[in-house]
Amino acid sequence: MTGMQWSLEIILVVLLGATLFQAMRLERALGVLKRDRASLEALVAHFNASTQQAEGGIQRLRAAVDSAGRQIETQLSKSVSLKDDLAFLSERGERIADRLDALVRTARPLLQERGAQERGVQERGAQERPVYPVEPSATNGGSQVERNLLQALRLAR
Template sequence: MTTLEWIAQGTLLLLLAAALPLLLRVAHGVAALRRDPAALSGAAEALAASVRDAEAALERLRAAGGATEAALATRIAAAESLRQDLRFLLERAEPLADRLEAAVARGRAAAPPALASRAERDLLLALERAR
């Protein structure tokens, strides 16, 4: 035999040796099920009950998801309406703000600040002379 054949046979032998404990476990499990068929039917019923519970939970999740989706759609529609209202208010307010800013600038340039007391006037006069 060639080296490649020896390697192939060795690999096959190792795989069979690794599978042997698993095969023995399966054989013992099958023998136990044959001895106690009631345990098999009980396990099958428990599995069926678990599947029914999982399906019911899935239906509840779908229903909750649908309700959440509807509520979210309602809020999005309301937010869209508010966004449009705010855009309209902004479009109307910008020219008014520009006019108000221009009027304030003109008012500041036209009138010197009103001084409340003679001391403030004297102080302002002294500062202007110091420049």
């Protein structure tokens, strides 16, 4: 055997030793994996159960969100309806207030005139009858102002 053969043999022995060392390390690692395989399977099963619970929670959350959305839409439509009703009532109240204001403005000069006439009658004496009766029921329905006021009150109902 020549020196070259011996050197090749030595290199081959070293490589076989390294291979043997790596094979032993791999065997130990596989042994650990086999021992931990049961715990790994349990971990995977637990992970799957957690995933299913999370999916169920997401479904319940979606259902709750959909329900809340429908309730909000219902309340919103009711509030819009109430808003429209309030706007209508407000406009109607403003119209009635304008009518009453107009009636009061027209009634003021008549009341002042009536007061002046009553003072004149009282000054002339107690035997004369006033031009306008004190009681509105004494005439046919009272003055025009009183009739307008009663009519406005009836419309307000």
